[in-house]
Amino acid sequence: xxxxxxxxxxxxxxxxxxxxxxxxxxxxxxxxxxxxxxxxxxxxxxxxxxxxxxxxxxxxxxxxxxxxxxxxxxxxxxxxxxxxxxxxxxxxxxxxxxxxxxxxxxxxxxxxxxxxxxxxxxxxxxxxxxxxxxxxxxxxxxxxxxxxxxxxxxxxxxxx
Amino acid sequence: xxxxxxxxxxxxxxxxxxxxxxxxxxxxxxxxxxxxxxxxxxxxxxxxxxxxxxxxxxxxxxxxxxxxxxxxxxxxxxxxxxxxxxxxxxxxxxxxxxxxxxxxxxxxxxxxxxxxxxxxxxxxxxxxxxxxxxxxxxxxxxxxxxxxxxxxxxxxxxxxxxxxxxxxxxxxxxxxxxxxxxxxxxxxxxxxxxxxxxxxxxxxxxxxxxxxxxxxxxxxxxxxxxxxxxxxxxxxxxxxxxxxxxxxxxxxxxxxxxxxxxxxxxxxxxxxxxxxxxxxxxxxxxxxxxxxxxxxxxxxxxxxxxxxxxxxxxxxxxxxxxxxxxxxxxxxxxxxxxxxxxxxxxxxxxxxxxxxxxxxxxxxxxxxxxxxxxxxxxxxxxxxxxxxxxxxxxxxxxxxxxxxxxxxxxxxxxxxxxxxxxxxxxxxxxxxxxxxxxxxxxxxxxxxxxxxxxxxxxxxxxxxxxxxxxxxxxxxxxxxxxxxxxxxxxxxxxxxxxxxxxxxxxxxxxxxxxxxxxxxxxxxxxxxxxxxxxxxxxxxxxxxxxxxxxxxxxxxxxxxxxxxxxxxxxxxxxxxxxxxxx
Numbered sequence: 065x066x067x068x069x070x071x072x073x074x075x076x077x078x079x080x081x082x083x084x085x086x087x088x089x090x091x092x093x094x095x096x097x098x099x100x101x102x103x104x105x106x107x108x109x110x111x112x113x114x115x116x117x118x119x120x121x122x123x124x125x126x127x128x129x130x131x132x133x134x135x136x137x138x139x140x141x142x143x144x145x146x147x148x149x150x151x152x153x154x155x156x157x158x159x160x161x162x163x164x165x166x167x168x169x170x171x172x173x174x175x176x177x178x179x180x181x182x183x184x185x186x187x188x189x190x191x192x193x194x195x196x197x198x199x200x201x202x203x204x205x206x207x208x209x210x211x212x213x214x215x216x217x218x219x220x221x222x223x224x
Numbered sequence: 225x226x227x228x229x230x231x232x233x234x235x236x237x238x239x240x241x242x243x244x245x246x247x248x249x250x251x252x253x254x255x256x257x258x259x260x261x262x263x264x265x266x267x268x269x270x271x272x273x274x275x276x277x278x279x280x281x282x283x284x285x286x287x288x289x290x291x292x293x294x295x296x297x298x299x300x301x302x303x304x305x306x307x308x309x310x311x312x313x314x315x316x317x318x319x320x321x322x323x324x325x326x327x328x329x330x331x332x333x334x335x336x337x338x339x340x341x342x343x344x345x346x347x348x349x350x351x352x353x354x355x356x357x358x359x360x361x362x363x364x365x366x367x368x369x370x371x372x373x374x375x376x377x378x379x380x381x382x383x384x385x386x387x388x389x390x391x392x393x394x395x396x397x398x399x400x401x402x403x404x405x406x407x408x409x410x411x412x413x414x415x416x417x418x419x420x421x422x423x424x425x426x427x428x429x430x431x432x433x434x435x436x437x438x439x440x441x442x443x444x445x446x447x448x449x450x451x452x453x454x455x456x457x458x459x460x461x462x463x464x465x466x467x468x469x470x471x472x473x474x475x476x477x478x479x480x481x482x483x484x485x486x487x488x489x490x491x492x493x494x495x496x497x498x499x500x501x502x503x504x505x506x507x508x509x510x511x512x513x514x515x516x517x518x519x520x521x522x523x524x525x526x527x528x529x530x531x532x533x534x535x536x537x538x539x540x541x542x543x544x545x546x547x548x549x550x551x552x553x554x555x556x557x558x559x560x561x562x563x564x565x566x567x568x569x570x571x572x573x574x575x576x577x578x579x580x581x582x583x584x585x586x587x588x589x590x591x592x593x594x595x596x597x598x599x600x601x602x603x604x605x606x607x608x609x610x611x612x613x614x615x616x617x618x619x620x621x622x623x624x625x626x627x628x629x630x631x632x633x634x635x636x637x638x639x640x641x642x643x644x645x646x647x648x649x650x651x652x653x654x655x656x657x658x659x660x661x662x663x664x665x666x667x668x669x670x671x672x673x674x675x676x677x678x679x680x681x682x683x684x685x686x687x688x689x690x691x692x693x694x695x696x697x698x699x700x701x702x703x704x705x706x707x708x709x710x711x712x713x714x715x716x717x718x719x720x721x722x723x724x725x726x727x728x729x730x731x732x733x734x735x736x737x738x739x740x741x742x743x744x745x746x747x748x749x750x751x752x753x754x755x756x757x758x759x760x761x762x763x764x765x766x767x768x769x770x771x772x773x774x775x776x777x778x779x780x781x782x783x784x785x786x787x788x789x790x791x792x793x794x795x796x797x798x799x800x801x802x803x804x805x806x
Contacts, residue, residue, distance in 0.1 A: 108720035122432035
């Protein structure tokens with residue numbers, strides 16, 4: 065019963081994007097904007113998936129490479145590569161971050177019927193970052209829990 | 225009067241509800257009440273010196289009356305009750321029925337503290353945060369006031385004397401009172417209260433405008449257009465934008481007066497608790513600094529004032545024995561100097577004991593025995609972490625503040641502290657801070673294929689060394705000789721983990737960075753130039769990277785990391801600098 069409720073609460077609009085051959089979706093309400101990938105200034109002593117920072121109209125925001133985060137091989141940026149600027153919750157505070165994706169697909173309205181609970185691969189794969197899996201028009205979208213993916217603490221370095 | 229006695233919870237809940245009905249009204253009440261309480265405190269300290277000053281007494285009564293009235297009007301009854309009680313005491317003093325003595329002043333000061341605490345507590349609760357229960361303190365204080373009023377305690381008997389002294393100077397005091405009233409009215413007309421969030425929003429916007437204007441002005445496409453009118457308009461646009469930026473920055477500036485006044489209260493309390501006679505002199509209270517700096521400088525200043533009184537200024541007997549005036553002097557000075565603001569805390573006490581500091585540092589292993597260190601460096605050792613002992617730490621709102629925290633706070637503001645001391649005559653701490661934190665003058669350098677900004681404030685010099693100046697240690701270039709000093713040679717890869725290959729010091733450029741008294745030589749590929757950049761925080765996600773102080777938006781809109789001299793010196797340098805043999 066409660067699993068059905070959990071699934072029902074996942075229904076809604078998602079922005080979908082591609083990483084390698086996989087498709088992912090994030091809740092549209094968390095997306096602030098989408099920009100073409102731009103010059104990223106590297107910041108030292110950051111975990112490997114943190115590419116650096118960019119200047120978004122006067123605000124400095126960190127940028128994360130999702131391919132690296134998901135252990136996918138890195139590729140050169142193409143003219144499809146985008147940065148999705150999202151707002152996540154990190155240690156109780158709202159933080160803006162950018163995530164590099166291969167290309168942005170579309171906004172899908174995903175219903176509860178189309179969503180399956182996240183699969184259990186046992187210990188082989190940590191699926192804590194998935195909200196669930198959706199099957200829409202023959203395609204599989206992995207629904208991401210952005211707060212878990214991006215704000216899992218690896219971004220925060222301890223003060224020296 | 226309600227029939228059933230309120231519980232602590234129910235009365236607070238009622239007040240929070242009353243305050244929470246209209247957010248804007250609540251904010252105004254809180255801000256104004258705290259403002260009034262601050263004025264009351266300052267006036268009370270003056271009144272303590274001249275207790276028969278009728279005008280000052282009125283100046284204390286009036287704001288109390290206002291706070292009581294406002295609280296009552298909004299339905300914040302806990303605040304109203306206490307304010308009302310103290311107001312009646314002041315009223316009796318005003319009409320000559322009660323003498324304002326030291327017990328009364330002390331009580332009113334404590335009520336100011338409690339009222340501030342209560343108002344802040346209510347504001348926090350309205351914002352959804354947990355609060356404290358201050359009911360017992362309030363009831364106790366009200367009982368004390370009643371005790372004084374009924375004559376069972378307090379100052380009596382000198383009423384006659386006070387009356388006699390007053391008569392001849394009444395005219396003069398009324399004149400000063402009137403004049404002060406005029407000044408205050410004039411002041412009130414020329415300032416308004418603005419929500420700081422709106423102000424910050426405006427300033428952020430102006431900051432972005434400046435950057436965008438710069439991008440347009442330097443746009444290569446526009447530079448190719450040779451139109452006289454366009455050039456003129458662009459120049460005009462640039463001028464107006466610069467003016468706008470200066471105005472926006474100026475709006476963040478507040479006078480240091482309130483901070484100094486907090487110190488006045490601290491000095492009074494410390495003087496009483498240590499039994500030492502201390503006279504506080506303040507100058508430059510009108511000096512303005514950035515609002516954030518004022519907030520951050522409060523704790524360091526408090527600790528330094530306490531330090532001066534605890535350890536600097538001697539007891540009256542010791543001073544008399546040394547031929548000094550029995551009353552010690554503590555001076556707080558603020559002034560602008562060369563693009564910085566300088567705040568001095570100066571005492572005419574015992575001065576720093578250089579030998580004792582050196583001994584302590586050696587015993588803690590901070591200094592190698594037998595190393596030559598000049599006195600200035602020895603004095604700076606008091607800022608070393610761990611140097612302050614527990615009994616030298618000040619408790620400020622539950623946080624331990626020692627000299628190392630003071631130094632760190634000041635460095636976080638891109639400032640530094642200099643010490644001037646003479647054994648027997650006293651010590652002066654001079655804090656130097658930049659006027660604004662939002663803009664930084666930096667040296668732009670290229671290293672590892674990226675551009676970095678080094679605050680010119682931390683740069684001592686830059687040079688292209690000759691091979692003869694470089695010395696190796698076990699085959700690796702590690703030291704550079706600059707005049708008589710041997711400095712550690714630091715590569716960007718050492719400090720930042722920058723992956724680019726090391727640049728040979730003779731092929732690149734060496735920048736000598738300075739942090740306090742320590743210096744290191746950083747090797748970079750090339751100097752690009754000097755530039756004023758807008759400083760942006762990298763955000764919480766990236767705070768705490770040693771060697772990086774933030775991000776700067778460069779002229780072309782891209783970001784250059786700002787290097788932190790303190791971090792680099794610590795990571796790459798050795799303790800102190802070794803002097804090469806002559």
